[in-house]
Amino acid sequence: MSTPDPNAVFNLTKASVLVVEQSQHSLDVTSQMLKGFGAGEIVRGEALAEVEKRVESRPFELIVIDPSIEDGRGYHFLTALRRSAGPNAYTPVIIVSGHVRSADVARARDTGANYVVTKPISPAVLLQRILYVGRDRRQFVQTPTYVGPDRRFKFEGPPPGCEGRRSTDLKAPIGAAEEPNMSEAELEAFFKPQRVSL
């Protein structure tokens, strides 16, 4: 999933994107990529105090942020954003991070961001992730300890030997099949339209 379909068509001309980076040059790089993608408005943020005011006052369609800004205060900013009642509480957020200290990996996961992209970023990867979060159908989860998109991508049931924590997890083993598998012809019959006389 590292490059988008070259023929995929998208439109960012009416989108306002907030880019938050501590380094002026990284801010330039991300902004230039977004400019190439045709983003309608690119708002740059270099200081969290100013960024906090912006997100409280108006909606953005996308936020791209390096949470290591201001000694890691960006992580707190994102967590607070998701818990806020402001206009960007559910705005898609892409974290862009460089080298990450091991303690910060869990912090990034718990912020409620939609996606994490590791630097160095390339235009192809950034565009792919923007298209992904734009079409992301994951539900949001709100719990006392986490607010953000459901972090469970896969639905493979609870690990062996564990009781599932989801309300939809089966509480008893399914057991072995009692009948043989359906044949290919039987399966096709499900999808083949047939004329019927009434």
Next chain:
Amino acid sequence: MSGGRFFQPAPRLKALLAEPGGMRASDALRRADRAVLEIRGRCLSGIDQKVEEILAASKSDAPSAMDRCYRLSNEIYAEAGVFGLVELSGVAHSLCTLLAESELDRIPREAIAVHVDALRALRSPAVAENRQLRTAVVAELRALTARMSAPRAGPAR
């Protein structure tokens, strides 16, 4: 996570992406590559400046000096990588790892110095344009850091 509230927000981004009059991804990527190239010179000058700032910070006794070194090397790692300067980015990443894994009061200053030397060498025109020399600089750095991190032999008993 039982007891959580599940809901489906409707972000505007999804609707905007699908509006008519957009562009093809291949065109967008070409435009983005061109736009990034426009700022290459400025960013590379910034990297040179950051290398010198790392050296200055590494000589400081200020409590925040090593954090500053880490932040600057992290920026070099990210920004050099965008422009395909793989070796430069790799050396900066190695410095990040060194600074992140060491206890703050035990970071060997000489290890930072050899990283800075490698970064400077990779930015010199003669090395920057010669792949063999770039590879040699990285190999030399690896050998030096391995020697530094190896346990030193104690006095014979």
